[in-house]
Amino acid sequence: xxxxxxxxxxxxxxxxxxxxxxxxxxxxxxxxxxxxxxxxxxxxxxxxxxxxxxxxxxxxxxxxxxxxxxxxxxxxxxxxxxxxxxxxxxxxxxxxxxxxxxxxxxxxxxxxxxxxxxxxxxxxxxxxxxxxxxxxxxxxxxxxxxxxxxxxxxxxxxxxxxxxxxxxxxxxxxxxxxxxxxxxxxxxxxxxxxxxxxxxxxxxxxxxxxxxxxxxxxxxxxxxxxxxxxxxxxxxxxxxxxxxxxxxxxxxxxxxxxxxxxxxxxxxxxxxx
Amino acid sequence: xxxxxxxxxxxxxxxxxxxxxxxxxxxxxxxxxxxxxxxxxxxxxxxxxxxxxxxxxxxxxxxxxxxxxxxxxxxxxxxxxxxxxxxxxxxxxxxxxxxxxxxxxxxxxxxxxxxxxxxxxxxxxxxxxxxxxxxxxxxxxxxxxxxxxxxxxxxxxxxxxxxxxxxxxxxxxxxxxxxxxxxxxxxxxxxxxxxxxxxxxxxxxxxxxxxxxxxxxxxxxxxxxxxxxxxxxxxxxxxxxxxxxxxxxxxxxxxxxxxxxxxxxxxxxxxxxxxxxxxxxxxxxxxxxxxxxxxxxxxxxxxxxxxxxxxxxxxxxxxxxxxxxxxxxxxxxxxxxxxxxxxxxxxxxxxxxxxxxxxxxxxxxxxxxxxxxxxxxxxxxxxxxxxxxxxxxxxxxxxxxxxxxxxxxxxxxxxxxxxxxxxxxxxxxxxx
Numbered sequence: 209x210x211x212x213x214x215x216x217x218x219x220x221x222x223x224x225x226x227x228x229x230x231x232x233x234x235x236x237x238x239x240x241x242x243x244x245x246x247x248x249x250x251x252x253x254x255x256x257x258x259x260x261x262x263x264x265x266x267x268x269x270x271x272x273x274x275x276x277x278x279x280x281x282x283x284x285x286x287x288x289x290x291x292x293x294x295x296x297x298x299x300x301x302x303x304x305x306x307x308x309x310x311x312x313x314x315x316x317x318x319x320x321x322x323x324x325x326x327x328x329x330x331x332x333x334x335x336x337x338x339x340x341x342x343x344x345x346x347x348x349x350x351x352x353x354x355x356x357x358x359x360x361x362x363x364x365x366x367x368x369x370x371x372x373x374x375x376x377x378x379x380x381x382x383x384x385x386x387x388x389x390x391x392x393x394x395x396x397x398x399x400x401x402x403x404x405x406x407x408x409x410x411x412x413x414x415x416x417x418x419x420x421x422x423x424x425x426x427x428x429x430x431x432x433x434x435x436x437x438x439x440x441x442x443x444x445x446x447x448x449x450x451x452x453x454x455x456x457x458x459x460x461x462x463x464x465x466x467x468x469x470x471x472x473x474x475x476x477x478x479x480x481x
Numbered sequence: 482x483x484x485x486x487x488x489x490x491x492x493x494x495x496x497x498x499x500x501x502x503x504x505x506x507x508x509x510x511x512x513x514x515x516x517x518x519x520x521x522x523x524x525x526x527x528x529x530x531x532x533x534x535x536x537x538x539x540x541x542x543x544x545x546x547x548x549x550x551x552x553x554x555x556x557x558x559x560x561x562x563x564x565x566x567x568x569x570x571x572x573x574x575x576x577x578x579x580x581x582x583x584x585x586x587x588x589x590x591x592x593x594x595x596x597x598x599x600x601x602x603x604x605x606x607x608x609x610x611x612x613x614x615x616x617x618x619x620x621x622x623x624x625x626x627x628x629x630x631x632x633x634x635x636x637x638x639x640x641x642x643x644x645x646x647x648x649x650x651x652x653x654x655x656x657x658x659x660x661x662x663x664x665x666x667x668x669x670x671x672x673x674x675x676x677x678x679x680x681x682x683x684x685x686x687x688x689x690x691x692x693x694x695x696x697x698x699x700x701x702x703x704x705x706x707x708x709x710x711x712x713x714x715x716x717x718x719x720x721x722x723x724x725x726x727x728x729x730x731x732x733x734x735x736x737x738x739x740x741x742x743x744x745x746x747x748x749x750x751x752x753x754x755x756x757x758x759x760x761x762x763x764x765x766x767x768x769x770x771x772x773x774x775x776x777x778x779x780x781x782x783x784x785x786x787x788x789x790x791x792x793x794x795x796x797x798x799x800x801x802x803x804x805x806x807x808x809x810x811x812x813x814x815x816x817x818x819x820x821x822x823x824x825x826x827x828x829x830x831x832x833x834x835x836x837x838x839x840x841x842x843x844x845x846x847x848x849x850x851x852x853x854x855x856x857x858x859x860x861x862x863x864x865x866x867x868x869x870x871x872x873x874x875x876x877x878x879x880x881x882x883x884x885x886x887x888x889x890x891x892x893x894x895x896x897x898x899x900x901x902x903x904x905x906x907x908x909x910x911x912x913x
Binding site for chain 2: 240364368371373382383385442448449450451
């Protein structure tokens, strides 16, 4: 089984890459069949990814969130899955090149950094822990989607302001759709990450008596508050959509910085293996 | 039987000639009835739009059919499509079929890939069906052409992008807002330009169409035409506050919408984008209005650039659309050619079936009922297998060509298929 898991780990980024190529062909208007092929390839990539995560979970008897590389892979899977659902529901296909492009980068990093898990503490097998990590993954996936749609929205805004009627102008969904997708994804992310923080606090207080502070928790709460503040300002202070998107992207940069800091610089009890 | 076509369009004749050739719905019915009564054509249809009039027919001979159609046109419109200002075109068989396929795809239109022609081609078929002048060949031809037109538009970029200034204005607004349903559009100026813009936006079913003009009466008339609302000229600044799109096309000598007016309007609704389209010469909208981050201003030059780019893009898609058209047309032509062999195929199969049934009947007494059913099934299967290859090959024969006709004659001779075909031929000659 180990060989199969290794093979899948190598194949999954390649499958995403094929889907990205098809989405790029669709985006530049190469052929109408490109969109259909892209969706099929994404389905295949997701199926392979699900198999990889599932088999790895069975092989090492754990949920695939035990290391930074595993979290990246699971977040990539969640983003791709959520994107596919959004694409099916809205019929908006032309952002696939960017969203699945980001998924491919994330999954490639995950594959490159992934190592076999030698041991997995039994205390992390609590259902509450599963809910906590699942919510966090969905929250981060939503923030990732929000960032991709936010960048696309700013690109289209710029093209519209400068009267550049090129591929960005012609092939992306409307500015309204991109902006709403970015804001909605951020709202969903705030919801899931909020749940993850609360569940994490409850689980940690039960599992680690005396737990008071952890840098990762503090930074995650800061990120969550940053996103929440932008959404509140947009909703109640009548911020323009462009300003709201700009601040959401700043919050995403904070999220990335926090993730890097907790992974490489700050000590955290979140390092379980 | 040959497909024939005689017609004239915007490329081959002047507007006056096209006007004389134009048919209204009643004229089409009358002319088709006359064509049917003359009995020269087995099937007929007329496609008449503002840019073209084309007569399609199915005749027993191409030359005879074309000559007859020219005579009909001369009688109806007093136009001889022979040359000079009144020159037209005439096609037969595969060329005629290809022409209708190209027309349906918008490849022969004044505005490459324009959408209306597909509906007009459909209407021509409906009119001919009402007149009961279409049969299997024109039915199939029209079905194939409409399908090809749809495919060409869906599978190539022949119909993508706005190619008029008014549609470019709509397209720009849609790039910002997506659907315009529920949006408020303010049209400034009630002249021809304003009317054209109002029509394009009204077609998008906008939430509210507001017309502002120096003369309220003209604004009211235009508003009434498109179920909109007219506002006083002095109310223009307040109208800017609630609208999402402004399209201005007055003949005023100076700026009508100042940067200050826009600034004040936007500050009252900072969260909402505002699209300003200036299609006036000289400009109606102060370029300084674009300084606000949520305001998208497009002057006429920008719209023209967009139109030119889209036209160039459509032009680049022509080879792809042509390939689709040829693909569909080839299928139609192959089908039409195979029709010549259909009677021979039918007779051949009937002959084999008759012989099979006779032989089975002769041996009937040797079988019980269960065996008889097996023998029936077995012998039918053998006949089907034996005839499968020859039938498929016969259907590829072009009965109209000399070689094809000889092949069919050889099959008739070889299998002694004399009776029915001759009977049909005689009947058809008698009918003529």
